[in-house]
Amino acid sequence: MLVSSADYLEPRIIQTQSVCESLERLPELPVRILVLSSVGVEDPSRRGLAARLERRSSELGVGAGVVIHDAQFDKWDQLLQEPGESRYDAVFLRPSSLPADHFEQDRPADHVMDRLFGLLGDLCARFWLVDPEPNAGDEGALRSSEARRLALCRTLVGRGAPPAIMPSCSWEPDELARFHEDFFERALHDSPLPLAVGLATGSLDASASVVVPMGSRHGLDLGRLLENHRSRIDAASGSLAMLHREMEAVSALDGVNAGDVRAALAEDALQRTRRLDLVKDACDEINRDRDPAGWSRLSANIQQLAALESDIVQARSWIRSERGF
Known part of the structure; x- marks a missing residue:
């Protein structure tokens, strides 16, 4: 209005x-x-x-x-x-x-x-x-x-x-x-x-x-916090895409239980994508409403994104160790 x-x-x-x-x-x-x-x-x-x-x-x-x-x-x-x-x-x-x-x-x-x-x-x-x-x-x-x-x-x-x-x-x-x-x-x-x-x-x-x-x-100035959060979501999307490419490289390796490893990595990728989609959808709703009730939801949304960001970092660290980097 x-x-x-x-x-x-x-x-x-x-x-x-x-x-x-x-x-x-x-x-x-x-x-x-x-x-x-x-x-x-x-x-x-x-x-x-x-x-x-x-x-x-x-x-x-x-x-x-x-x-x-x-x-x-x-x-x-x-x-x-x-x-x-x-x-x-x-x-x-x-x-x-x-x-x-x-x-x-x-x-x-x-x-x-x-x-x-x-x-x-x-x-x-x-x-x-x-x-x-x-x-x-x-x-x-x-x-x-x-x-x-x-x-x-x-x-x-x-x-x-x-x-x-x-x-x-x-x-x-x-x-x-x-x-x-x-x-x-x-x-x-x-x-x-x-x-x-x-x-x-x-x-x-x-x-x-x-x-x-x-x-x-x-x-x-809470709108600035929301915009920062949206930028972090975009960055997380890029990091997740890179992680998936690295996971595909690992899953292509042969070895003991290679099939099980590929299946587990594929499931992990799917779960992370779903988590990011949920964060994106919730953020879009908060941005659309822009009302006081949204700030408690934004706080929870930021925490969910932070958990996903941490998970991505840990997963990439595991991949590097598996590939001997």
Whole structure:
């Protein structure tokens, strides 16, 4: 389905001149989402987000294709001491406050920026979302809080952090909660990040902001993983054809039990061809559907191909040993 800019509220895009190394890496499965919240935040939009995302994931039929981890932090300098996993593709950050620099109230404290920048790099995050403070105070305090949030995003992305998403501070708690879930769904549809944010904003009366580095790989970029997988299938097809020719050369040799060897090699060739055909057919179906439910199937499909690739390598090694190479 084609979507025009008239169908959604376009986000405010802030482009930096930086390059994010995490976005150059080939995406992996399952998609890992980290919900990281301040301890003791009572805003309704901040309660149960991980559970809501898991429920939406289940409704989409994603299954094992997505893993969601919920964590809390008390102090910024102790932000996620034990992440649980070495990789998280997206971080939903929900602070109760954003400490200001000692001399500039519109700038975050250095230890906040340094700790968050290091964490995003360690987790190989592809994007992160930072919510507004739930109780920023009067208009002046809110203005300062928003200035710090924007400075945080621009500074970190400018250093090489992944794209940052800033939901509007004018949204009501239920609107923010709805945005979280709708954005999560759009991201799983592998929409480019600005489009995912815009579509998730829907009919809300204010747009979100997105701070991006240079390039166009902004989002989960799972389509690139699928294309890489299809290339590997083509390569495996070539390797399998070469293996079959080598097996024919071995089966042509005379010797004890030559007939049994030829029959066994022919059966092996047939089984490998069938396995590759199954992988191809499943990949074609995933590529045709391009929906969130396909990512768990893609993960299994990649594992099946890897097993076949390993089998081909072992078979060719056996042939070389039989021929005295």
